[in-house]
Amino acid sequence: MVATPSKPEVGNLSAFGPARSTIVGTPLSPAELHQVDAYWRAANYLAVGMIYLRENPLLRQPLHIDQIKDRLLGHWGASPGIAFVYTHMNRIIKKFDQEMLYMVGPGHGAPGFLGPCYLEGSYSEFYPNCSLDEVGMRQFFKQFSFPGGVGSHCTPETPGSIHEGGELGYSISHAYGAAFDNPNLIVVTLAGDGEAETGPLATSWHSNKFINPIRDGAVLPILHLNGYKINNPTVLARVSHEELEALFRGYGYTPYFVEGSDPETMHQAMAATMDHCLTEIHRIQAEARSTGNVTRPRWPMIVLRTPKGWTCPAYVDGKKIEGFWRAHQVPMGGMKSNPDHLRILETWMRSYKPEELFDEQGKPTPGVMAAAPTGDKRLGSTPYANGGHLRRDLRLPDFRDAKYALSLEKPGTITAMNTKPLGIFLRDVMACNMTNFRVFGPDENTSNKLDAIYEVSKKFWIAEYFPEDADGGELATDGRVMEYLSEHTLEGWLEGYLLTGRHGFFSTYEAFVHVIDSMFNQHAKWLDICHEIDWRQSISSLNLLITSTVWRQDHNGFTHQDPGFLDVVVNKSSRVTRIYLPPDVNSLLSCANHCLKSKDYVNVIVSDKQMHLQYMTMDDAIRHCTKGLGIWDWASNDQGSEPDVVMVGCGDIPTQEALAATDLLRQEFTDLKIRFINVVDLFRLQPDTEHPHGLSDHDFDSLFTLNQPVIFNFHGYPWLIHRLAYRRHNHNNMHVRGYKEEGNINTPMELAIANNIDRFTLAMDVINRVPKLKVAGAHAKEKFLNMQIDCRNYAYEHGVDIPKVVDWRWPY
Amino acid sequence: MVATPSKPEVGNLSAFGPARSTIVGTPLSPAELHQVDAYWRAANYLAVGMIYLRENPLLRQPLHIDQIKDRLLGHWGASPGIAFVYTHMNRIIKKFDQEMLYMVGPGHGAPGFLGPCYLEGSYSEFYPNCSLDEVGMRQFFKQFSFPGGVGSHCTPETPGSIHEGGELGYSISHAYGAAFDNPNLIVVTLAGDGEAETGPLATSWHSNKFINPIRDGAVLPILHLNGYKINNPTVLARVSHEELEALFRGYGYTPYFVEGSDPETMHQAMAATMDHCLTEIHRIQAEARSTGNVTRPRWPMIVLRTPKGWTCPAYVDGKKIEGFWRAHQVPMGGMKSNPDHLRILETWMRSYKPEELFDEQGKPTPGVMAAAPTGDKRLGSTPYANGGHLRRDLRLPDFRDAKYALSLEKPGTITAMNTKPLGIFLRDVMACNMTNFRVFGPDENTSNKLDAIYEVSKKFWIAEYFPEDADGGELATDGRVMEYLSEHTLEGWLEGYLLTGRHGFFSTYEAFVHVIDSMFNQHAKWLDICHEIDWRQSISSLNLLITSTVWRQDHNGFTHQDPGFLDVVVNKSSRVTRIYLPPDVNSLLSCANHCLKSKDYVNVIVSDKQMHLQYMTMDDAIRHCTKGLGIWDWASNDQGSEPDVVMVGCGDIPTQEALAATDLLRQEFTDLKIRFINVVDLFRLQPDTEHPHGLSDHDFDSLFTLNQPVIFNFHGYPWLIHRLAYRRHNHNNMHVRGYKEEGNINTPMELAIANNIDRFTLAMDVINRVPKLKVAGAHAKEKFLNMQIDCRNYAYEHGVDIPKVVDWRWPY
DSSP, X not given: OOOOOBOOOTTOOOOOSSOEESSOOOOSOHHHXXXXXXXXXXXXXXXXXXXXXXXXXXXXXXXXXXXXXXSOOOOOTTHHHHHHHHHHHHHHHHHHTOEEEEEEOSTTOXXXXXXXXXXXXXXXXXXXXXXXXXXXXXXXXXXXXXXXXXXXXXXXXSTTOSOOOSSSSOHHHHHHHHHXXXXXXXXXXXXXXXXXXXXXXXXXXXXXXXXXXXXXXXXXXXXXXXXXXXXXXXXXXXXXXXXXXXXXXXXXXXXXXXXXXXXXXXXXXXXXHHHHXXXXXXXXXXXXXXXXXXXXXXXXXXXXXXXXXXXXXXXXXXXXXXXXXXXXXXXXXXXXXXXXXXXXXXHHHHTTOHHHHBOTTSOBOHHHHXXXXXXXXXXXXXXXGSGGGTOOOOXXXXXTSTTTSOOOSSTTSOXXXXXXXXXXXXXXXXXXXXXXXXXXXXXXXXXXXXXGGGGTOOEEOOSOXXXXXXXXXXXXXXXXXXXXXOHXXXXXXXXXXXXXXXXXXXXXXXXXXXXXXXHHHHHHHHHHHHTTOTTSOOOBOEEEEEESOGGGOTTTOGGGOOXXXXXXXXXXXXXXXXXXXXXXXXXXXXXXXXXXXXXXXXXXXXXXXXXXXXXXOHHHHHHHHXXXXXXXXXXXXXXXXXXXXXXXXXXXXXXHHHHHHHHHHHHHOTTOOEEEEEESBGGGGSBTTTOTTOBOHHHHHHHHOXXXXXXXXXXXXXXXXXXXXXXXXXXXXXXXXXXXXXXXXXXXXXXXXXXXXXXXXXXXXXHHHOTTHHHHTHHHHHHHHHHHHHHHHHHHHHSSOOSSSSOOOOOO | OOOOOBOOOTTOOOOOSSOEESSOOOOSOHHHHHHHHHHHHHHHHHHHHHHHBSSOTTOOSOOOGGGBOSSXXXXXXXXXXXXXXXXXXXXXXXXXXXXXXXXXXXTTOHHHHHHHHHHTTHHHHHOTTSOSSHHHHHHHHHTBTSTTSXXXXXXXXXXXOSOOOSSSSOHHHHHHHHHTTOTTEEEEEEEETTGGGSHHHHHHGGGGGGOOTTTSOEEEEEEEEXXXXXXXXXXXXXXXXXXXXXXXXXXXXXXXXXXXXXXXXXXXXXXXXXXXXXXXXXXXXXXXXXXXXXXXXXXXXXXXXXXXXXXXXXXXXXXEOTTSGGGSSOSOOOTTTOHHHHHHHHHHHHTTOHHHHBOTTSOBOHHHHTTXXXXXXXXXXXXGGSGGGTOOOOOOOOTTSTTTSOOOSSTTSOEEETHHHHHHHHHHHHHHOTTTEEEEESSOTTTTTOGGGGGTOOEEOOSOOOGGGGTTOOEETTXXXXXXXXXXXXXXXXXXXXXXXXXXXEEEETGGGGGGHHHHHHHHHHHHHHTTOTTSOOOBOEEEEEESOGGGOTTTOGGGOOOTHHHHHTTSOTTTEEEEOOOSHHHHXXXXXXXXXXXXXXXXXXOOOSEEEOOOOHHXXXXXXXXXXXXXXXXXXXXXXXXXXXXXXXXXXXXXXXXHHHHHHHHHOTTOOEEEEEESBGGGGSBTTTOTTOBOHHHHHHHHOSSSOEEEEESSOTHHHHHHHTTSTTGGGEEEEOOOSOOSSOOHHHHHHHTTOSHHHHHHHHHHHOTTHHHHTHHHHHHHHHHHHHHHHHHHHHSSOOSSSXXXXXXX
């Protein structure tokens, strides 16, 4: 006789008791029920073991205090629920021969994932020391949250994980990114109810409006109403069923509730619900795939309410543990001072009946192991979670082709939109890679002049269409350009897409890329750790184009001016960070092509989208970008001798202004020897001991001299250059200009002047720093100052800059 | 005869046509309708004028091309909707004599706010040049998005604004922050449908679970379904009524729809709906306030669907404009090249009938002005939007009191939790300020050891209660501690609370404070601009305690280790940024007391919550914190003479390790003269020309010497110190240690060793850098290295550090 779950009662928010579920049924035979429950008990046993034990893993002897870890670390609270879902996914994988990937949202949830992953044998294959026997289990326990061991999150060391979850909020967006273009994959995501309070998670539920049921896989989100955060109830666990159901219907899902604590009825309810959801997903996909009709389906999702710390002691020392916030981390400590606690622990662990679950050698019994799938279908072994296995190189058109490259007779003579040809190149990259490449942006691909891409693939849109969308809307249900006004969601999608072996390109607004500072940090840390894990295969780099840059935000004002993302990037490991500031069309193409081919980096490209002067032929650009920085001979007159001053431009506008300053100076002082350097690859400035792209001191000195003044005009905050170059011999002579938080409503030139990166200020800087101009330069300095004042006056009068601020005389 | 709106039809997503609304009614008499419509037309006229015109503001002559601005900037798309809501708020303010504040979420929405603000006379009072006549209107038009003028957002220069909105996502959380503890205030927030896609906004709808209807005011959110972002439809404008209604019911609101484009019926529908919502809010408040019963009410909210660019030309050059994304910015340009466009503009502007709206002098007619309230009730003049007017100083207990201060016989002899006494101090601050002070944290105030505060005020909670909450839940419906697992929402609440004249304290996890990098940037920019606006009164500083710091994240692992927020902070203006790293209890109390009294800053305090050595008596701490940095004589043996080396600690753990290194060295080398400096106020390191807290070169040199080696042990990324000090004379001898992205699962000492901030590395650094130890130090160096290896071995074996890593011999 199998117990039957019941329909949920509105207003009853208790996580305890027999299962209550939207889908009522008892699909599990007694034998299946026993098997599923045994696997789950074994997983829970392992989770407790890894938190507490360093010896006696199978409890073959009575538990002794010396066998307890000195430092009790790890989070038990969410683990049983995580393992519960893993166990039921196993059943589904076997039943439907389904490809699945599991994303664990709750923080510190590793014990709930590692247990089942070990039981199925995956873990031992990656880590032979943690073999399926007593010795291996002992090691498996000891290493958890132990120095030199593994962490309490699903870190990169965790087989089957592409989502670390140390920072909360990204489980759903990662899941959708993994599902894009993987039509056979279903990603089950467990979103914690604490995590569900974060902003990034709250908007990411809308990702269901970006799934095409024909070409994409599916995501089955499970909201885990575990009830508590560290010390507090969660909001979603304390609102009515009616509100919860409305919320997820409002997000476009059909929610199914599974609630309770009684294992037997909970297994039946979960199995019935998972069967129903899988059948529903398959029906949606089959319908779309057989008819070719793409309309937005109402995908299923599950609300799983279980007690926090499910199956741990209900009370310890008279304090409520199970189903309360006290079960969040280690539910009970103080073994050394309180022998009762040791006994409680032993009783708790024995309640899972380890003797039924593991054989004499400590290996899970055949009955337990049979609950798991085999081979690559195992959640710990799926290649989807080690995306480099699935990754194929992009097919790249030749970026030097005349379709993209700008032809140029002489440097500094024509202007062009720097990002426009990149859009054409990306269009053709897209055309060559229509199943494994996507472009992402928060409503800005047209604004960023990358719109050529729509010629081969439009913006994905599956919500309602209006007739006027045909008139320049560029929307399509098979579009591969992903636009949504949430940088968090886009970044999450892209990370999920890359981590499962595909390629992408993300362009975004410079000031607002700070919105995803923290996501960048976390992804960079993931990549950094992966360098140390042999079995992790290389994945494509995360390519981030930062545009709508500070120097063209004169009219949008102060809040749109922030080039500080680079300061965040340089804090991360030199193994994974790359920054490029190409000043013109051809250098941007060269950089982008390089980045699209690279692996395991975060590549940040800074390039404005508006009209800019063009400096390099494609041949020059390739040569220059390969070196990363170099002297522009055509703009220099030191002819290889020691210059009087080194003028440096880094970034499009700063380079233009530095060149204009050089021009002003050369008109005034015909015997002044100026060396002009442009920097594309920012990390060239660091010593080669600090970054693989760093220049040797010898090379640096030969470019920047040992003791001549260097005027460095930089795109970002000026002190970043000092930070990179402070150990260089000539550092004390480096005078850096850049953005210094001076801006309101300006013209472009006025904004440059306010921050002292303008040609006049730079020219005056040179006069101030070159000894031989100290007296001779006084007149010119006054002249430059007057020119600057004239510029400002004109701008205040007309609202625009003087059409040609000063005549541009390049090239000489 | 007044037209009647109709009930909304499910499935009809068009923004055009006669009004369809949930609340049907025609509350406006023909005269009232005419008045409301006239005000709105006048506002729309002004919005167009400020985008296009530099002359001829009243169209007294036919429009001539020379009267058009050279550069057309500004965003028309959301403006009519913004002005529509402003106009209807005016009616409500007058009808109910209601205190109101208006928060404009849609980006670049200033034209829609500035127009009504000018009409009511507020703008002219703040800016006499923009008088209520033709000359003033001309200036009002010209200055918009014009160099030296005002921006296209509701910037700090905008009377009536506390929400700039340049970065999207924070309108709702700002609104709730403003409503807390302002029982007579209703904040109407217009959330753009583009903004609604952001994560921060998506979770901030749940703020309704944090409003107490007795002591707090109310927020009436209006979702503006304007239909489009820059180039794309918005998701929420393209989902069914059924889903939208469910979504907002799920968020806990009762949604009311107002949809359409026909002005007459839209005015009636909006008036009927606003009347209904206000009555509902008043009923909820009256009920709670008369009974004292606090249960979570279902607050009203409005979904307002209108055409993007409402009332602009429907088509230009055959392209759809009104109700399409083309209306987002300037709906039509090219006046110079296309005389037709000039005529279209003139026809468009005249469609508002300016001759009916403004008198001969250009002043709004009495009929128009009568639609607005008067005095401080005007939305542009409300003191709630200039919070310094309402701000009263905190009543602060004496932080030197024995209740808080730690008494100490000798430095470095005892340990204590640094944040625990701060919690007691905050408890008493709270007790003295129970209507204008709140404490904020993402589920971490207990974890951060600030839990003493619950003795006087618990965590606010108004969702469901369970019996077990009484057992350590610390929840209350009148709690003043705000905990929600969204740093975005907390930061938004706090900003809204401060900007309306109150005080607050926010503690959060160091690694995850990066989640709000961008919000910090925007608030810092707001404060910076306010320094230049005479009429903006000073508000309380934003006090941010960064805890759970990197050096105690050994067990949580790599993702929890990120001290980079400081690098973001130092990019912002020195007028508003302050950073403190107090190393012990008393210095933390001293810093916190100082910060709570300060105005117009963002104060960042870095302090870990665990057990730390104590160094300073309260008297010493006050002296030390006032100086910001200084020599610790008790730890130095240079007795005022030139030292052989300067050892610097900045931050709790780095100071401890630097002291331990000093101890190791003094045992080995009795004639080595070490000067020990501790830095609390980070900006002291910058030159006084760069930051008001900066030390003069003379003072810096006297502390750090001109040419002796300086070993600087820093809490954060080491290069930040170089960035601050690169212009100092002795910079080339500064050797900085700090976090360098080396970490996984470690012990605390192992983590310190991995990043070279440990005592052994520092001691070896000194030997390497002090010439006289070059030979003499070889043996000691080997000894220190062996001690370091012993530490690591012990940690790997036992999972914990050697109980006392080395004997602590302080004080000498």
